[in-house]
Amino acid sequence: xxxxxxxxxxxxxxxxxxxxxxxxxxxxxxxxxxxxxxxxxxxxxxxxxxxxxxxxxxxxxxxxxxxxxxxxxxxxxxxxxxxxxxxxxxxxxxxxxxxxxxxxxxxxxxxxxxxxxxxxxxxxxxxxxxxxxxxxxxxxxxxxxxxxxxxxxxxxxxxxxxxxxxxxxxxxxxxxxxxxxxxxxxxxxxxxxxxxxxxxxxxxxxxxxxxxxxxxxxxxxxxxxxxxxxxxxxxxxxxxxxxxxxxxxxxxxxxxxxxxxxxxxxxxxxxxxxxxxxxxxxxxxxxxxxxxxxxxxxxxxxxxxxxxxxxxxxxxxxxxxxxxxxxxxxxxxxx
Numbered sequence: 001x002x003x004x005x006x007x008x009x010x011x012x013x014x015x016x017x018x019x020x021x022x023x024x025x026x027x028x029x030x031x032x033x034x035x036x037x038x039x040x041x042x043x044x045x046x047x048x049x050x051x052x053x054x055x056x057x058x059x060x061x062x063x064x065x066x067x068x069x070x071x072x073x074x075x076x077x078x079x080x081x082x083x084x085x086x087x088x089x090x091x092x093x094x095x096x097x098x099x100x101x102x103x104x105x106x107x108x109x110x111x112x113x114x115x116x117x118x119x120x121x122x123x124x125x126x127x128x129x130x131x132x133x134x135x136x137x138x139x140x141x142x143x144x145x146x147x148x149x150x151x152x153x154x155x156x157x158x159x160x161x162x163x164x165x166x167x168x169x170x171x172x173x174x175x176x177x178x179x180x181x182x183x184x185x186x187x188x189x190x191x192x193x194x195x196x197x198x199x200x201x202x203x204x205x206x207x208x209x210x211x212x213x214x215x216x217x218x219x220x221x222x223x224x225x226x227x228x229x230x231x232x233x234x235x236x237x238x239x240x241x242x243x244x245x246x247x248x249x250x251x252x253x254x255x256x257x258x259x260x261x262x263x264x265x266x267x268x269x270x271x272x273x274x275x276x277x278x279x280x281x282x283x284x285x286x287x288x289x290x291x292x293x294x295x296x297x298x299x300x301x302x303x304x305x306x307x308x309x310x311x312x313x314x315x316x317x318x319x320x321x322x323x324x325x326x327x328x329x330x331x332x333x334x335x
Contacts, residue, residue, distance in 0.1 A: 005104045007130060009053035010097040011045055013060040013068055013112040014087050018323040019262045019316065022307035023286060026335050030260065031113035032067045035285070037273060041260065042112045043071045048119070050077070052126050053108065057082060057100060059093045068112075082219075085226040088212075091240035092232045094190070095201055095212035096224070103195035106133045110189045115269055117256030125253040129191035132160070137249040138192040138200060140242060142184025143257045148174035151261055151317065153186040153238075160249045165238055184252055188259070190237070191251075200247060205240040208233050262316035263300050263309075281313070307333050 017030035024030035031042040046056065056079040058068050065083050072079050082096045094109055101107060108126060116122055129139040140162070142155040150170060154177055156163040165186065169177060177183035202209040215228040242248055258265045267283055277283045282293035287303035300316075302309040311319065326333050 005106060005134070006054040006102065007052060008055045008057055008097075008101055008105050008107050009049040010057045010059065010094070010107050010109040011042070011068075011112045012090065012093055012109065013042060013058060013064050014084065014093060015111075015113065017113065017261075019319045020260075020266065021319060021323045021326075022304045022309055022333065023302060026063060028067070029064065029113075032064075032071075036115070036269070040071065041115065042068065043075065045110060045112045045114070046071065046075055046077055048116060048122070049108065049110065049126075050075075052123065055080070057097050057107075059084065059097055061085075061087060081222040083223045085224050085229050087234070088229055088232045089234040090188075090237040091201065091205065091208045091235045092212045092215075092229075094197065094237050095208065096216050098194040098197045098201075099213060099216040101194040103193070103198075105194050106130055106191065107194055107197070108189075108191045111259070113260060114187070115256075115258045115260055118254070121253065121255040125251050125255065126191070129251045132249050132251070133191045133193055133196075136193065136196055136247065138197060138241065138245060138247050139190065139249050139251055141187045141189040141191075142250045142252050143187050144252060144254045145178055145183065145185050148178045149185065150174050151265070152259070155184045155186050155250055157182055157184060157250050157252065160251065162242075162248045162250050165243050184250065185257070186238075187257060196247065197241070200241050200245045204244040205233070205235065208235060208240055263302065263311060263319065264313050264316035267300055267313055
């Protein structure tokens with residue numbers, strides 16, 4: 001790779017983590033909670049890629065940019081700020097980053113709220129992806145599954161070729177994927193040359209391309225205009241490009257990975273770092289106050305100053321329903 005091509009780490013930090021309410025709130029989404037070994041997931045994401053990238057870009061929203069800034073100052077990281085006035089999903093967010101980069105720059109795009117272990121294995125996967133990206137491919141990262149998980153999308157592959165992308169499956173389908181053996185978890189991480197991504201977006205979703213470009217060209221110090229942003233179709237990068245382009249490759253990886261999208265995955269992670277759990281699999285999160293569980297198993301008690309949540313671990317995906325009901329009532333408990 002030529003020396004003038006920079007590797008840019010693009011951090012997507014727009015989400016609110018509705019399935020982690022009440023820990024995750026609009027004013028403090030899950031990627032900024034310092035419950036992971038005293039650090040936030042956002043900080044861990046910055047650190048993990050610090051020795052890979054020459055430059056950092058953060059694509060976030062108005063609410064999050066101050067939280068990101070605090071951490072980037074604390075870790076002494078120079079970065080380019082792209083501040084969305086309204087969420088327009090990942091196709092637009094990634095387009096803004098590609099438009100802000102030099103056409104030959106290689107972008108490594110990661111969410112800000114994932115847990116990743118096995119750093120040497122992770123770095124080897126990134127290096128392999130950068131290599132493929134410099135040859136003009138758009139690379140997606142697939143994780144070798146450790147169980148038939150229904151909370152993730154899947155990538156069907158043959159070697160580094162993608163056969164298909166699959167939505168989050170039900171239990172039976174997930175089990176069939178695992179048995180078949182050529183399915184990977186879709187990590188939502190990507191690597192590509194800026195110009196290649198833009199060219200594919202323009203080919204497959206010209207409207208997202210054109211309107212993102214107009215919004216970006218009218219940015220004021222990285223802040224995007226609300227009216228121009230509302231014009232951009234809200235669509236994921238998977239639909240806009242990944243499922244259509246002929247330039248996709250997958251890097252199959254075995255680093256430990258979780259998107260911590262539910263209390264079940266947070267529970268599993270906290271167990272690995274020695275968080276207290278009783279003999280019946282019950283766990284309290286968010287409080288050091290002595291909490292006794294009687295007559296229940298695999299139950300999670302989540303404490304915050306203004307709201308508590310008690311759930312059976314296997315119903316973790318249903319927390320979103322509580323969040324949506326509160327959203328309908330315009331509740332302050334979401335802030």
